Amino acid sequence: MDKIKECVNCGAAISAEDAECPYCHYMQYDAAEARYMDTLESMNDSMGSLDRNTRKIARKDIVKSVLITLAAAAVFAGIGSLSGIVHEKTDSYYYGEKSRIVKGLDWYDANADALDKAYEDKDFAGIYKIINADSKGPYYSILHNWEHYDIYQIYTGSYDRFEQYMTDEDRDGQYVFETLYRNAISTLEIEYKKDSAASKLYARCSDDEKKIVDGWLANVKKFLKDDAGLTEEQCRADYNDLYSSGYMDYSKSSEYAQKYYNAKGGTQ
Numbered sequence: 661m662d663k664i665k666e667c668v669n670c671g672a673a674i675s676a677e678d679a680e681c682p683y684c685h686y687m688q689y690d691a692a693e694a695r696y697m698d699t700l701e702s703m704n705d706s707m708g709s710l711d712r713n714t715r716k717i718a719r720k721d722i723v724k725s726v727l728i729t730l731a732a733a734a735v736f737a738g739i740g741s742l743s744g745i746v747h748e749k750t751d752s753y754y755y756g757e758k759s760r761i762v763k764g765l766d767w768y769d770a771n772a773d774a775l776d777k778a779y780e781d782k783d784f785a786g787i788y789k790i791i792n793a794d795s796k797g798p799y800y801s802i803l804h805n806w807e808h809y810d811i812y813q814i815y816t817g818s819y820d821r822f823e824q825y826m827t828d829e830d831r832d833g834q835y836v837f838e839t840l841y842r843n844a845i846s847t848l849e850i851e852y853k854k855d856s857a858a859s860k861l862y863a864r865c866s867d868d869e870k871k872i873v874d875g876w877l878a879n880v881k882k883f884l885k886d887d888a889g890l891t892e893e894q895c896r897a898d899y900n901d902l903y904s905s906g907y908m909d910y911s912k913s914s915e916y917a918q919k920y921y922n923a924k925g926g927t928q
């Protein structure tokens with residue numbers, strides 16, 4: 661412990677660098693601010709691989725949200741010293757919010773390299789694992805700043821399940837076939853429904869990312885053609901039919917899948 665100071669709440673001797681009193685858990689505003697700014701700095705370093713404009717936008721966005729939270733906390737810390745009641749309510753809220761931001765930044769800092777590496781390897785299942793490994797995460801507000809988050813969202817829309825079931829050893833089973841069919845049709849949304857969320861994400865993807873998504877579309881089309889025996893026109897007709905209400909008609913999709921499964925000689 662280098663520099664010692666008094667906790668602004670309970671008066672205990674704590675490190676000047678403690679953002680939170682280890683005894684009463686009261687936030688130490690000065691130290692917290694310094695720590696958040698340091699974290700932002702180190703996050704900025706880890707964003708080095710992003711292109712200049714992306715980095716600028718991402719950093720501006722994060723700094724803005726952190727500064728707003730800090731400013732709000734400063735105001736309420738002031739009010740807090742006047743009224744114990746307000747103090748107790750507001751401080752815990754803003755501490756929670758700031759803590760969420762800083763944890764997200766820490767998480768990003770610790771995982772950004774692994775995320776980039778998994779993207780380079782085109783290992784989207786690996787990206788999913790990294791993002792969902794922390795039970796307190798995932799930190800979506802921070803993830804929005806990751807360069808490849810748009811394509812990752814496309815992946816988790818439907819294609820993740822298609823990919824997963826394609827590697828199933830029991831690929832010939834009816835249940836697996838049905839899941840593949842449903843998620844293949846659902847993935848085609850990117851191509852068939854131009855105002856869908858997936859299409860909008862696709863439009864924001866880089867050329868390299870678009871090539872990856874085009875590969876996913878080719879994979880689901882190959883399955884629908886070779887395994888389900890559908891022409892391109894039939895795929896489009898099924899899509900329109902199953903999504904006529906806006907959401908996938910689950911029981912109808914089972915019915916169709918069963919029909920195609922039986923037609924190709926599968927047994928129940």
Ligand SMILES: [Zn+2]
Binds near residue numbers: 684
């Ligand atoms: Zn204390």
